[in-house]
Amino acid sequence: MSAARKTIVMIHGMWGGGWYWDNYRRFFEAKGYQCLAPDLRYHDMPANQMPLAKLGATGLLDYAADLEIEIRALPEKPILFGHSMGGLLAQILASRDCAQAAVCITPAAPAGILSLRYSVLKSFFGIFTRGAFWKHAHQLDYERAVYAMMHKLPDAERRAIYNRCGWESGRVMAEIGLWPLGFKGAQVDASRVTCPMLIVAGAEDRITPASVVRKVAQKYQPRSTYMEFAGHAHWILKEPGWEKPAAQIAAWLEAQ
Structure with missing residues (x-):
């Protein structure tokens, strides 16, 4: 897949914004891609402002x-990159024929x-135990954010990144984590995904x-490729050594 004139739409995860993708945006723009990194609805507010x-x-x-809507306005179908919740959104959009390829990086399932593994429940425990949490917006406290997502980042960078993280929808958290209880929204019909899929995990x-994440890759076989990176965790986009996963993603795109 030649980079010439190809557009990548980069979809951020929970509590974030298009700024999540700063490293990847520079990396892939240098390879000739046009990169768009929109803020999701209501995610362009200052982190210190009530949602x-x-x-x-x-x-x-x-x-x-x-x-x-944004994707349909483009002159051709883009490549989708999605991180975390954004990786699930990329799967949903791929099932709507909105992508010529999709790269789902540490994606939500x-x-x-x-x-719901132990570490996932520990990450969300403070939110899931609030009454009717699915009707409200939430932030992760700093210690829980470090445990859940930032433990492979250098200490000096954690607070700066956390200070940029905002609020997230409780309904989205319920749709992703508690679908067995009847919350709708996270369903993806794999039979409608016809583009190549790259699924990336941090060990x-x-x-x-x-x-x-391995089960996510299995869902889309035979169209999916799975990559797992030792020494990386959830914030693979910014962790030390992020260039190696980015380079392997670029190589996969070029091979398509």
């Missing part, structure tokens, strides 16, 4: 609908794949464990 009440009730399909990921 809009609407955010708490916003669901995955709301995010997907916004992204689909779709409905049908049980993701030390606590919030989207590699054992879960």
Whole structure:
């Protein structure tokens, strides 16, 4: 897949924004790709500002609908990159024929794949134990964010990144983690995914464990390729040595 004039739409994860992708954006733009990294709905607010009440009730399909409008306006189908929750959104959009290829990096799992491991429950425990949490927006406290996502980042970078993280929809968390209880939104029909899929895991990921990510890759066989990186965890986009996974993703794209 030649980089010439190809567009990559980069979809960020929970509590984040397009800034998640700074390293990857520079890396892939240097290879000739046009990179777009939109903020999801209500995610362009300062992290220290109280969220809009609407955010708490916003669901995955709301995010997907916004992204689909942007994607359909492009001159051709883009390559989708998605990290964490964004990786699940990339799967949903791929099932809508919105991608010529999709790269799902430490992705959240779709409905049908049980993701509630001990480390996942520990990461979300403070949120899941709040009454009717799925009706409100939430932040992760700093210590829990470090445990869940930032433990492979240098100490000096953790606080700076955390300070940029904002609020996230409780409804989205329920749709991803508690689909067995009837929450809808995370369903993906694998038979409708016809583009090549690259599924990337970090061997030390606590919030989207590699054992879960492997099952995501299995869901899309034979169209999927699985890569797992030792020494990396959830924030693989910014962890020391991030260039190696980025280079292997680039090589996979060029081989398509």
